[in-house]
Every structure is written in structure tokens, then in C-alpha cells.
Amino acid sequence: MLVSKRSLLCAGLAAAALVAVGSANAQDKIAYPHKVVTLVTHSSAGGGSDVFLRDMTGYLKKIIDADFVVENVTGGSGAKAMAHMAKQKPDGSVFYATTPTYIYTSHMSELSADYTALEPLVNVFYDPEVIYTRADAPFKTLADVVAKAKSERSAWGAANPGSLERVTLEKLKKLTGVNAAIVTSEGGGETMVNVLNGTLDIAIGELQELRSQLEGKQVRVLAVLSEKPLPQLVGVPTAKEGGVDLVVQKFRGLASPKGLSAEAAKAWDAAIPRLLADPEYKAKYEAAGLVPAFMPHSEAVTFTSKFADEQKAILTEVGITKKK
Amino acid sequence: MDAILTSIEMLGTTLIVPMAILGMVWGIFGGALPGISPAITMALLLPFTYTMDPIPALVLLTSTYVGAEYGGSIPAILIRTPGTNASAATMIDGYEMKKQGRAGEALGISLQASSVGNFVGIFCVILFTAPLSQLALAFKPTTYFALGILGLSVIVSVSEGSIFKGIIAALIGLMIATIGTDPVTGVGRFTYGNADLLTGVPIILVMVGLFAVGEILEQIATKTDWSTVSDHVTRLKWPSWQVQKDTAKSNLIGSVIGVFCGIMPGAGGTVASFMSYSEARRFSKTPEKFGKGSEEGVAAPECANNADAGVGLIPLLSFGIPASNSTSVLLGGFLIHGLVPGPVLFNKDPTLLYGLFTGLLVASVALIPAAYMTLSASIWLVNRPKRYLFAFIAALVFSGAYSINNSAFDLGLVLAAGILGFGMRFFGMPMLPIILSLVLGYMIEANYRRSLVISGGDNAIFLEDPIAVAFFILSALFLAGSLVREFRERRGNKVKAGAAA
Numbered sequence: 001m002l003v004s005k006r007s008l009l010c011a012g013l014a015a016a017a018l019v020a021v022g023s024a025n026a027q028d029k030i031a032y033p034h035k036v037v038t039l040v041t042h043s044s045a046g047g048g049s050d051v052f053l054r055d056m057t058g059y060l061k062k063i064i065d066a067d068f069v070v071e072n073v074t075g076g077s078g079a080k081a082m083a084h085m086a087k088q089k090p091d092g093s094v095f096y097a098t099t100p101t102y103i104y105t106s107h108m109s110e111l112s113a114d115y116t117a118l119e120p121l122v123n124v125f126y127d128p129e130v131i132y133t134r135a136d137a138p139f140k141t142l143a144d145v146v147a148k149a150k151s152e153r154s155a156w157g158a159a160n161p162g163s164l165e166r167v168t169l170e171k172l173k174k175l176t177g178v179n180a181a182i183v184t185s186e187g188g189g190e191t192m193v194n195v196l197n198g199t200l201d202i203a204i205g206e207l208q209e210l211r212s213q214l215e216g217k218q219v220r221v222l223a224v225l226s227e228k229p230l231p232q233l234v235g236v237p238t239a240k241e242g243g244v245d246l247v248v249q250k251f252r253g254l255a256s257p258k259g260l261s262a263e264a265a266k267a268w269d270a271a272i273p274r275l276l277a278d279p280e281y282k283a284k285y286e287a288a289g290l291v292p293a294f295m296p297h298s299e300a301v302t303f304t305s306k307f308a309d310e311q312k313a314i315l316t317e318v319g320i321t322k323k324k
Numbered sequence: 325m326d327a328i329l330t331s332i333e334m335l336g337t338t339l340i341v342p343m344a345i346l347g348m349v350w351g352i353f354g355g356a357l358p359g360i361s362p363a364i365t366m367a368l369l370l371p372f373t374y375t376m377d378p379i380p381a382l383v384l385l386t387s388t389y390v391g392a393e394y395g396g397s398i399p400a401i402l403i404r405t406p407g408t409n410a411s412a413a414t415m416i417d418g419y420e421m422k423k424q425g426r427a428g429e430a431l432g433i434s435l436q437a438s439s440v441g442n443f444v445g446i447f448c449v450i451l452f453t454a455p456l457s458q459l460a461l462a463f464k465p466t467t468y469f470a471l472g473i474l475g476l477s478v479i480v481s482v483s484e485g486s487i488f489k490g491i492i493a494a495l496i497g498l499m500i501a502t503i504g505t506d507p508v509t510g511v512g513r514f515t516y517g518n519a520d521l522l523t524g525v526p527i528i529l530v531m532v533g534l535f536a537v538g539e540i541l542e543q544i545a546t547k548t549d550w551s552t553v554s555d556h557v558t559r560l561k562w563p564s565w566q567v568q569k570d571t572a573k574s575n576l577i578g579s580v581i582g583v584f585c586g587i588m589p590g591a592g593g594t595v596a597s598f599m600s601y602s603e604a605r606r607f608s609k610t611p612e613k614f615g616k617g618s619e620e621g622v623a624a625p626e627c628a629n630n631a632d633a634g635v636g637l638i639p640l641l642s643f644g645i646p647a648s649n650s651t652s653v654l655l656g657g658f659l660i661h662g663l664v665p666g667p668v669l670f671n672k673d674p675t676l677l678y679g680l681f682t683g684l685l686v687a688s689v690a691l692i693p694a695a696y697m698t699l700s701a702s703i704w705l706v707n708r709p710k711r712y713l714f715a716f717i718a719a720l721v722f723s724g725a726y727s728i729n730n731s732a733f734d735l736g737l738v739l740a741a742g743i744l745g746f747g748m749r750f751f752g753m754p755m756l757p758i759i760l761s762l763v764l765g766y767m768i769e770a771n772y773r774r775s776l777v778i779s780g781g782d783n784a785i786f787l788e789d790p791i792a793v794a795f796f797i798l799s800a801l802f803l804a805g806s807l808v809r810e811f812r813e814r815r816g817n818k819v820k821a822g823a824a825a
Binding site for chain 1: 461465505507510519643645652656659665778
């Protein structure tokens with residue numbers, strides 16, 4: 001019973017991948033050095049990166065001449081997945097779904113294998129982060145929130161303690177020079193409850209986490225933390241437009257074990273722009289609130305190392321981690 | 325009326341019925357395997373739901389959820405190893421009944437109580453989702469802290485007679501709960517560079533080690549007649565009318581507490597089952613039977629954790645907020661089909677909701693035949709000669725612990741917990757306080773510190789939350805009540821002993 005559960009799972013994944021593929025035009029496909037590509041995520045089935053991979057692979061199969069299998073290596077906020085990846089070959093047969101989480105986990109804890117054991121392959125999306133409050137809150141703009149926090153102690157919420165979201169709020173606090181308590185929880189659910197019941201004035205979250213509450217008009221977005229306003233949120237300004245220079249780049253991409261083969265990198269560099277242009281896929285990811293942000297291999301490498309250094313500096317600056 | 329007609333029509337036209345039964349059977353299996361939690365049982369099915377229509381997929385997942393919550397009581401009663409956190413309380417009297425050769429009866433009571441809990445939970449979801457969801461919003465970090473304290477006040481009741489040893493056990497549990505990621509700073513603590521410890525020590529593995537491995541070690545260490553069969557009853561026994569009357573009060577207590585705990589995102593079935601065990605004992609006509617094979621002691625926690633499971637769907641359906649690991653997986657199941665649960669979804673597409681409810685009702689009815697099919701075989705299995713039984717349990721437990729994450733580290737954890745369990749048995753320490761404090765430790769610490777972050781270090785914030793204050797008062801009353809009862813019982817025993825001498 002127990003032994004077969006895993007093989008059942010694999011069979012299920014394979015079946016899911018097969019059905020999602022549909023009809024494909026063989027001549028168009030980009031040649032690839034491997035028949036099967038394994039995509040590893042630290043998300044459990046149904047979690048953020050898991051859904052990202054499973055949605056993407058259905059359309060990728062029409063573009064790259066290979067089969068894709070998603071493998072969930074959960075535990076330790078990516079620590080176990082990184083350790084797993086460090087042992088794989090960098091020949092393009094296995095990749096890891098990246099988000100800022102793996103950088104954070106590397107910074108916050110002592111690990112046998114951290115983000116430096118991996119080499120970014122490409123970046124695909126940004127997950128736009130927004131500042132939101134409950135629908136009947138007295139705040140209409142980010143400036144109102146800051147004004148309140150200047151006059152009295154306020155509470156702002158972020159989903160996880162060691163996360164990009166938490167650090168972003170710390171940054172906001174610093175930029176505006178206010179007195180706000182940053183309250184964290186495990187996962188977005190509790191934070192949402194505390195925004196709805198007024199314990200928290202505002203919270204930060206990914207647009208896609210808020211879909212249900214936005215549809216139900218339970219929450220209101222005050223500011224978008226990206227460079228440009230979002231097409232999904234008409235009339236909501238960016239933080240920059242609201243006078244606070246705060247931009248968050250919560251990326252979603254892929255990374256290989258260090259020493260990636262040039263052939264594989266070239267194939268992916270060609271494939272991702274085509275993937276993002278697929279009209280069916282486009283409708284799907286736009287509805288989910290994702291912003292396409294393709295970066296080819298070379299750019300993804302420099303972006304990631306710059307991002308990691310910046311975050312390390314901020315973590316030390318706001319006192320979450322100590323200087324080493 | 326339309327809703328009922330739509331639902332009846334769906335029974336014939338969609339795959340609701342087979343999916344509900346399939347989910348229920350799979351759930352019972354997953355819940356019954358020590359080390360596999362309901363959330364994992366559900367997650368294993370997720371890939372199969374990709375290609376299904378939304379309604380059968382969701383019915384399959386929710387039925388699995390309900391089935392797994394029930395299934396946990398089977399090993400709790402038969403081999404003294406709870407299959408789920410929430411079934412730890414069922415184990416106390418369930419295993420005592422098994423030792424007295426009343427396994428079939430205990431399983432029958434737990435089945436009946438679970439069914440009662442299921443129906444209560446599902447009817448609450450169907451009828452009261454809107455008003456109860458407003459209540460869910462009243463819970464702040466201060467409230468959760470107070471709820472955790474209320475949960476801990478039950479320790480005296482589950483200390484099996486030795487309060488002092490119970491408190492030590494609870495402290496061990498609290499210490500284990502501090503391993504992992506710090507709830508406020510997010511930095512790893514007591515992890516010693518080990519990535520496996522970053523997410524904390526999984527309670528389910530500790531439980532499997534403490535009970536199953538501890539029991540195996542003890543059996544090896546003590547002189548046992550390895551060839552004996554403990555009892556010969558191999559049939560599930562549905563509780564008689566008299567037993568049903570006797571356990572009605574426990575079922576009522578279990579339902580009320582289960583519904584209450586279910587509404588609060590994050591409180592979970594463990595608190596519900598432990599509290600109803602304690603309360604059932606308080607209100608019982610025969611409290612002295614608790615811990616020695618009381619029918620009520622089996623019924624109350626089982627009823628509570630199933631009611632809790634049903635009501636736990638309310639925060640998910642009304643706000644899109646998952647209340648537990650299991651409901652997070654269910655949320656994943658919605659998202660896979662491009663559905664975002666929440667108020668708008670079900671106004672826009674009520675058939676989805678009717679389908680889900682119909683499926684849950686079908687699953688609850690299907691629980692009884694499904695249990696009849698699986699339980700008699702299980703009872704037969706645990707009545708094999710002990711040497712086979714314990715070898716089988718060892719194989720089951722270790723392969724189960726390994727298969728969740730394919731991690732050898734988890735095996736080490738189970739073994740370490742087993743040695744701890746053996747040591748505790750040696751010193752006659754009760755083990756349930758460890759489970760309780762392990763479940764509540766993180767919740768208490770995290771919410772205490774979060775409250776202080778909000779108030780800037782001022783403890784007065786707890787007094788500003790009326791629900792928290794009510795919980796504190798209740799905890800004090802419970803604690804005083806249990807202490808008085810313990811001392812009375814003890815004095816009573818001494819007097820009896822004196823009279824006998």
C-alpha cells in the first residue's frame with residue numbers, strides 16, 4: 001500500500017501532463033538534449049510554485065521537444081529542495097522553480113546547500129505584490145495609512161516572518177519614518193482574517209492570493225508595488241505614484257544545478273518568449289494576476305545575484321539577521 | 325426547494341456517488357495508516373483530480389478529508405497508535421476497551437460518534453455558513469493565545485492520575501515545539517544547521533514514535549507470552565440502544581465543542597477532541613470509568629473531531645481562507661480547476677456548492693458500510709499472534725514515516741521519539757500531555773509574541789479582547805475543577821484503602 005502510493009503519484013502526474021498537452025505541431029518544437037525534464041518545487045501539491053509549474057508544462061510541451069514531470073520536494077522552506085538540486089546533474093534534465101523564498105531561506109539559516117549551489121536558468125513572471133486593507137477601512141490611500149502610523153502605533157501584516165513581504169514592510173516603515181508593528185503569521189490566511197477584523201491596518205500580499213476577497217469586495221487595494229500599474233486593478237496607483245519609492249520584484253523562474261549546459265540554456269531562452277505569447281496561456285496567467293517578466297539566462301544570473309545581495313543587506317539593516 | 329431538486333438530479337447525472345464512496349474508503353485507509361496525515365492522504369489524490377470535472381473532484385477530496393478524520397481512530401483503538409493528531413484522545417479509552425476484549429464495541433462507538441459528528445458538522449456548514457463565518461472573524465492573535473491556554477488546562481484531565489508527571493510531560497512537549505523557525509523573526513532555532521528541522525518536528529512522527537515504537541520496545545523489554553491472541557471477537561459491533569443512550573451526552577458535548585473549534589481557522593480538531601474528552605468526563609455519571617475503558621471517552625473526542633472537520637470548511641467556503649493543512653490541500657483542489665473559493669464563487673455558481681454538500685452527505689452515509697467492510701478485517705489483523713503483529717506494526721510504521729518525504733531523517737525522528745516513549749513508560753509518565761502541548765506550543769508562543777508586537781510589549785492587550793478574557797476565566801475554572809476532582813478521588817482511594825486494611 002505504502003510503497004505503491006509514490007508510484008501512483010508519479011503515474012498520476014504523468015497522466016495529468018499527458019492530458020494537458022493536447023495536440024501539438026511536431027515540426028515547430030525546439031530540439032532538446034533530454035527526453036524527460038524534471039521540474040522540482042518546494043511547494044506541496046496545489047501550492048503556489050506547484051500550480052505555476054503544472055500550468056506552464058502543459059503549454060511548454062507544445063514548444064520544447066521533451067516531456068515534463070513535476071516533483072515536489074517539500075520541507076524547510078526550500079532547504080530540502082536546494083539540497084536535492086545540489087546533487088543533480090546540470091545537464092538540463094532537472095530544474096528548480098525559483099521564487100525569492102529560496103534566497104531568503106539561504107540568508108536566514110545555515111544550510112548545507114544554499115542558493116549559490118544553483119544557477120538561474122530564466123525568469124518567467126513577476127508576482128505583483130500589493131498593499132491592501134479591509135473594504136470598510138478609513139484609509140483611501142497609502143498616504144492615509146502613513147499619516148495614521150505617524151500619529152499612533154499601527155499594526156501592519158505580512159504572511160511569513162522570513163520573507164520578502166516582511167522585509168518590504170520594514171522598508172516601507174523606514175522610508176516613511178513611522179511607528180508600525182510588523183505582524184507576521186504562517187501563511188496568508190491568518191493575516192487576511194486579521195485585516196478583515198481590523199487588528200491590522202494594512203497587509204502586503206500577492207495579487208493572486210487576494211482574488212477571492214477582491215471579487216467579494218471584502219478588501220481594497222491601496223497601492224501596487226510594481227513599476228507600472230496593473231491592468232487587473234484599474235485606478236489603483238503604484239506606491240511610487242503615491243509618493244513612496246517602493247518596488248518589489250517577486251520573481252518566478254527556474255534554476256539549474258551549477259554549471260548549466262549551454263545547449264539547454266539556449267533552448268529555454270528561445271522557448272519562454274514563445275510560451276508567454278501563447279494566447280491560451282496568456283489568458284490563464286493574466287487571470288491569475290501574473291505579470292510576464294522574461295529574462296534570458298545571462299540576465300537572470302546577474303539579476304538573481306544582485307537581488308540576493310540586496311536582500312542580505314536589508315535583512316541585516318532591519319535587524320532580522322546579524323552581520324557575519 | 326430548487327436546491328434540493330438540483331441536488332437529487334446531480335446524484336444521478338454526475339459522478340458524485342462513486343467519488344464520495346471512493347474518497348471515503350481512501351480517506352479511511354490514509355487516516356488509519358500511522359504517520360500519514362489527512363492532508364497527505366488528500367494531497368496524494370490531487371494529481372488525479374486535474375482531469376476530472378470540478379464537482380466530482382471536489383467531492384472526492386472532501387470525502388477523503390472526512391474519511392481520514394474518522395480513520396485515525398482505528399489504529400488508536402486497535403494498536404494504541406493514533407493515526408491522526410485528533411484521534412490521540414480517542415486512544416485513552418479506546419485502547420483500554422480493546423485490552424478488555426471489547427475492540428469491536430469500541431470501533432462501533434467511534435463509528436457511530438463519528439457519523440453523528442459528520443452530520444452535525446455538515447448541517448452546520450449547509451445551514452449556518454453565513455452567520456458562523458462572521459464569528460470566525462472575531463479571532464485575533466490574543467484570542468488564539470487564550471484558546472491555547474484553555475487547551476492546556478485540559479492537561480490535568482489527561483494525566484492519568486499523576487498531575488506532576490503530566491506537567492513534566494507537557495513541558496517536554498513545549499520544548500519540542502520550540503524547534504524550528506522562530507515565529508516572529510523567522511530565523512531557525514535549535515536546528516543546528518539541519519534543513520530537516522527548519523519546519524519543526526512533525527507532530528505526527530512524534531506521535532507514531534511515542535506510541536507505536538514505544539509500545540514495541542516495551543513489549544520486547546517485558547516478559548510476554550508472544551503466542552497469545554488477546555481476544556477473539558473479530559466483528560464490528562454497532563452500539564446497542566443502551567450504549568447509544570449512555571453516549572448521547574458525550575456526543576452532544578463533542579458536537580458543540582467540535583463546531584466551536586471548527587469555526588476558528590487554525591484551532592484544529594486536536595483541541596476539540598481533547599477538550600470534549602475532558603468535558604465528557606466532567607459531565608459523566610460515571611467519571612471513574614474514564615481511562616479504564618469508558619464508552620463515553622471514545623464517543624466524545626471522535627464526535628468532536630468529525631464535527632470540527634466539517635465546520636472547518638466554513639472559513640474556506642466563506643472567505644477562501646484555509647483553516648488547516650487539510651483545507652489548504654482542498655483549496656489547492658479548487659485552484660487547480662480555476663475556482664477561487666469565497667463568497668462570489670458560490671453566489672455565481674451555486675450548483676458547485678450543492679454538489680459539494682450532496683457529496684458530503686453521501687460520503688457520511690457511505691462511511692458506515694465502508695467502515696463495516698474495512699474494520700472486521702482490521703480487527704482480525706490485530707488479533708494475530710503478537711510476534712507477527714508487532715513485526716507488522718514496525719514495518720507499517722517505519723515504511724509510513726519514510727514514505728511521506730522519502731527522508732531517512734524522519735526515520736531517525738520516529739526512532740528517537742520511540743526511545744523517549746519507552747523511557748516515559750518506564751517512569752510511568754502519561755504521554756497525552758506531550759501531544760497536547762506539542763500541538764498547542766507553537767500556537768501559544770506565536771500568538772503571545774504577535775500580540776505583544778502589536779501592543780508594543782504591553783500585556784494589557786489580552787484584557788482588551790473580551791473573548792480572550794472569557795477563555796482565561798474558563799481555563800482557571802477548568803483547572804481548579806480538575807484539581808479538586810483529582811484530590812477528591814485520591815483521598816477517596818486512600819480512605820477506601822484504609823477501610824480495606
